[in-house]
Amino acid sequence: MTEKVDTLINNSLIVTMDKSKAVIPRGYVAIRDGKIVDVGSGDGTLRYKAEEVVRVKHGVVTPGFICVHTHLYGILLTGSPWFAHIEPPSDFQQNLQRIWWALDESLTYEDIYISALLGSIMLARTGTTFFKDLLDAPNAVENSLDYIAKAAEEVGIKGFSGFSVTQRRSIEEGYQGLKENERFVKKSWSDPNSKVKGIFTVHASFTVTDDILIKTKELAEKYGTIYALHVEEGLIDVYHSIERYGKRPIERMNDIGFLSPKLIAVHVVQAIDDELKLLKQHDVKIAHNPMSNMINGVGVPPVPKMWEMGLTVGLGNDGYVMDVFDNMRSAYLIHKVAQKDPRVTDVVKIVEMATSDAARVLGIDDRVGSIEVGKDADITIISPEFVHTPLDERTVYGHLVNTFTGNDVWGVLVNGSWVVKERKLVNVDTEKVMEYAHKVIDKLWDRMISMEPKYKIEYLKP
Ligand SMILES: [Zn+2]
Structure with a gap:
C-alpha cells in the first residue's frame, strides 16, 4: 500500500x-x-x-536556512558611487552617519519595495527561506512594513519585519516608528495567509530613551512577539551609555527590565563578561553577523564564549552579503583568527547557527529549522x-x-x-525585476549624490 x-x-x-x-x-x-x-x-x-x-x-x-538579522535595504549600497562622494568613515559612528543614515533618510516607498524584492530574491536563490528584517527609513514610516511584506510574499519566502525605531532626529519619530510596528503586528498576525509577520524592533540603545525601550517590551508582551535591537555593535553604544546613565548598555537594559528570552540582541561585540552573564540570566538570544562586523571593522564578538555559557546564537547578514554560505564560512573562520585557536568553531555548530539555533533565536523552532515530521x-x-x-x-x-x-x-x-x-x-521574473530595480536605484543614488554629506555627528538627541 x-x-x-x-x-x-x-x-x-x-x-x-x-x-x-x-x-x-x-x-x-x-x-x-x-x-x-x-x-x-x-x-x-x-x-x-x-x-x-x-x-x-x-x-x-x-x-531552509534562516537569517536572524538583515536590513534588506542595505543591498542598495552595493557598488554605490556614494562611497566615492564621501570621506571614508574611520569608525562605526562615522559609518552610520556618513553611509547608513544618508541612505536610510533618502529611501522612498518604492526604494523600500524594490530593495525587499531584490533582497528576497537573493535570499531565496541562495537557500534562505526565513529572514528577520529591520527597516530604517525615517522619511517613509507609515505603512512602510507593508512594502517589505508584499515583496517577500511575491518571491515566496517567509520572515519577520520590524521598523527600526530611533529618536536620533527627534523624540516624536520614535513614537511614529513604534506605532508602525504595532500597526503591522496587528495586521499581519490577524491574517493567516501572510508570510511576513510583524515584530517590535528598535535601532539601538544609544538612539532611544528608556521610555521607548520599556514600551517596546510591553507591546511585544501584549502581542506575544519577539523584539530586537542592535547591542554594543560599536564603541559609541558603550560610551554613550556610560556618559548618560553611568552604566554599560546591557546593565542599563537590565535595570529597566528590558531583558527577556524574547529579546534578540544583535551583534553584542563589545560586551564584557558581566554583561554576557546578564544576557544568559535572562536567556536573551544573540544575532551574530560576522561579515558585517568585518566590513564595519567593529571587532569580533565573543561567540565561542557565548556558546560555552549556553547562550543561543543565530547567524545573520546585517544587510550585507545575502548568501548564507558566505556568512557560514565567515563565522567559521573569524573566531579562529580572533582567538588564534582553530578549535573554537566547528562545522556542525556553524550549520546549526543558520538552521536549528537560528529558529530558536527567532522563537519559531516548533515550526522550522530542521527536517522533522510535523514541521x-x-x-x-x-x-x-x-x-x-x-x-x-x-x-x-x-x-x-x-x-x-x-x-x-x-x-x-x-x-x-x-x-x-x-x-x-519560480514566482518572479528576475530579468524584469532587474531592469526595473536598476532604474529605481540609479534615481536613489542621484538623489543621494545631490545631498551634502553630513560630517557633524548628531546622534545623541535622547
Ligand atoms: Zn543591523
Whole structure:
C-alpha cells in the first residue's frame, strides 16, 4: 500500500538538523499540505505515491536556512558611487552617519519595495527561506512594513519585519516608528495567509530613551512577539551609555527590565563578561553577523564564549552579503583568527547557527529549522555541479561550510511550494525585476549624490 503525498524528495543526502543531528546517507522527505509528513532512509517511492518525485544529482537536502538579522535595504549600497562622494568613515559612528543614515533618510516607498524584492530574491536563490528584517527609513514610516511584506510574499519566502525605531532626529519619530510596528503586528498576525509577520524592533540603545525601550517590551508582551535591537555593535553604544546613565548598555537594559528570552540582541561585540552573564540570566538570544562586523571593522564578538555559557546564537547578514554560505564560512573562520585557536568553531555548530539555533533565536523552532515530521516543508536542495572530495554523511557538514555556495542551490521549497526550482526563481521574473530595480536605484543614488554629506555627528538627541 502506498500513501499519497504532494512532493517526495527522493534518493538524497539528508541533513536533518534534528536534535541528534542525524544525517541520512540516502533517503527521502515526504511532503503533504505544506508540511513534512515523513523523513526516512531508502527509496521513498516504495512507500509513497507522489504528485511529484524530486531527485537531483549529488542532492543534499537541508532545512531552509534562516537569517536572524538583515536590513534588506542595505543591498542598495552595493557598488554605490556614494562611497566615492564621501570621506571614508574611520569608525562605526562615522559609518552610520556618513553611509547608513544618508541612505536610510533618502529611501522612498518604492526604494523600500524594490530593495525587499531584490533582497528576497537573493535570499531565496541562495537557500534562505526565513529572514528577520529591520527597516530604517525615517522619511517613509507609515505603512512602510507593508512594502517589505508584499515583496517577500511575491518571491515566496517567509520572515519577520520590524521598523527600526530611533529618536536620533527627534523624540516624536520614535513614537511614529513604534506605532508602525504595532500597526503591522496587528495586521499581519490577524491574517493567516501572510508570510511576513510583524515584530517590535528598535535601532539601538544609544538612539532611544528608556521610555521607548520599556514600551517596546510591553507591546511585544501584549502581542506575544519577539523584539530586537542592535547591542554594543560599536564603541559609541558603550560610551554613550556610560556618559548618560553611568552604566554599560546591557546593565542599563537590565535595570529597566528590558531583558527577556524574547529579546534578540544583535551583534553584542563589545560586551564584557558581566554583561554576557546578564544576557544568559535572562536567556536573551544573540544575532551574530560576522561579515558585517568585518566590513564595519567593529571587532569580533565573543561567540565561542557565548556558546560555552549556553547562550543561543543565530547567524545573520546585517544587510550585507545575502548568501548564507558566505556568512557560514565567515563565522567559521573569524573566531579562529580572533582567538588564534582553530578549535573554537566547528562545522556542525556553524550549520546549526543558520538552521536549528537560528529558529530558536527567532522563537519559531516548533515550526522550522530542521527536517522533522510535523514541521513546515521549508527545504533547501543543494546540487553542486562539481565536488572535489567524496560527498556523503561523513563529509557533508565540511562541504556545507567550506565548499558550497549559493550558486549550488538547485531548489527551495517554502510551505511545500517551489520558490526556486532548477536554480531559477519560480514566482518572479528576475530579468524584469532587474531592469526595473536598476532604474529605481540609479534615481536613489542621484538623489543621494545631490545631498551634502553630513560630517557633524548628531546622534545623541535622547
Ligand atoms: Zn543591523
